Amino acid sequence: MDNRLQQQFPMKQVTSLGVGGPAQYFFRPRTPEDIQWALQFADTKGLPVTVIGYGTNLLVLDGGIPGLVIQLADSFAYARVDGRELTASSGCLYSSVSKLAAYHGLSGLEYAVGIPGGLGGALFMNAGAYEGEIGPLVKAVRFVTADGQGAWQDGEYTYSYRFSRVQETGVVVTEAVLSLRPGDPEDILAKMNDLQERRRCRQPLDMPSAGSTFKRPQGHFVGALIEEADLKGYCIGGAQVSTKHCGFIVNRGGATAADIMQLIQYIQDTIRRQFGVELQPEVRVIGVP
Numbered sequence: 001m002d003n004r005l006q007q008q009f010p011m012k013q014v015t016s017l018g019v020g021g022p023a024q025y026f027f028r029p030r031t032p033e034d035i036q037w038a039l040q041f042a043d044t045k046g047l048p049v050t051v052i053g054y055g056t057n058l059l060v061l062d063g064g065i066p067g068l069v070i071q072l073a074d075s076f077a078y079a080r081v082d083g084r085e086l087t088a089s090s091g092c093l094y095s096s097v098s099k100l101a102a103y104h105g106l107s108g109l110e111y112a113v114g115i116p117g118g119l120g121g122a123l124f125m126n127a128g129a130y131e132g133e134i135g136p137l138v139k140a141v142r143f144v145t146a147d148g149q150g151a152w153q154d155g156e157y158t159y160s161y162r163f164s165r166v167q168e169t170g171v172v173v174t175e176a177v178l179s180l181r182p183g184d185p186e187d188i189l190a191k192m193n194d195l196q197e198r199r200r201c202r203q204p205l206d207m208p209s210a211g212s213t214f215k216r217p218q219g220h221f222v223g224a225l226i227e228e229a230d231l232k233g234y235c236i237g238g239a240q241v242s243t244k245h246c247g248f249i250v251n252r253g254g255a256t257a258a259d260i261m262q263l264i265q266y267i268q269d270t271i272r273r274q275f276g277v278e279l280q281p282e283v284r285v286i287g288v289p
């Protein structure tokens, strides 16, 4: 067995919420060939496969993750710019990709500057903020499956709000080509600084979280609904509705995934009862209780 394959790896070390049980097997590939090797290893052993990036949108349950977890993070990070096209691998930090674009005077990714996590996770989630999202910028996506490598070209990466084709296909995304437009570097940086500042003012960036817990329901703002329901600061065990932004659940210390799940359900029940609005989690819940 490859010595980079670890057993009983504590997932709380690689998730921003800092909760969750162990992965049965854990692997950090460096190349697409490594990924293919890992997929074939899992196939031969009949193991389920879970792909993660930087774990900033994940709630890993306390029983951990059976099978193989493949993490595409800093060991799988490279990027290059060619004219208006920026090619970056899944392990690149989304915010670093945004800064690289700014450095080259390319506009379109300013909104991504404060979004944590990697490009792979961003492509899976069609991550975005402040009216921007990655979907419209995508020119091509490259991926690996157990059978080999493949790519989606122009228009084949389909997406909508916090949804992308990756979610339906189970491919391991390795890199994307983004199509950007030339801009004035000073304007780009000014916009990025402004958006960073807005985040710093409004979000609980000093506490472990997985960002917005719920997707935005049509016609409502999640944070406002939760605040109106008087749930600001509400706690179950170590899980708390952030006092800075009610759309976030934070780990105030010692939370378990079960605490967070219970709090999610409590919020959903309360909001349904009081406002008739159904809140859908944006955070991806994985593993076993």
Ligand SMILES: Cc1cc2nc3c(=O)[nH]c(=O)nc-3n(C[C@H](O)[C@H](O)[C@H](O)COP(=O)(O)OP(=O)(O)OC[C@H]3O[C@@H](n4cnc5c(N)ncnc54)[C@H](O)[C@@H]3O)c2cc1C
Binding pocket: 016, 050, 051, 052, 053, 054, 055, 056, 057, 058, 072, 090, 094, 114, 115, 116, 117, 118, 119, 120, 121, 122, 123, 124, 125, 126, 127, 128, 129, 166, 171, 172, 173, 174, 203, 204, 205, 209, 210, 211, 212, 284
């Ligand atoms: C403080 C804070 C603020 C945030 N703000 C925002 C925001 O403004 N907008 C926003 O959209 N999100 C936001 N998020 C959520 C999160 O940062 C994004 O969803 C991010 O894009 C996830 O990237 P990741 O690498 O951490 O992915 P992970 O959390 O590791 O994974 C997310 C999903 O993507 C899948 N995945 C990851 N990599 C791959 C790959 N290479 N191939 C196939 N599937 C893959 C995983 O299976 C999982 O289902 C925030 C989170 C935090 C903690």
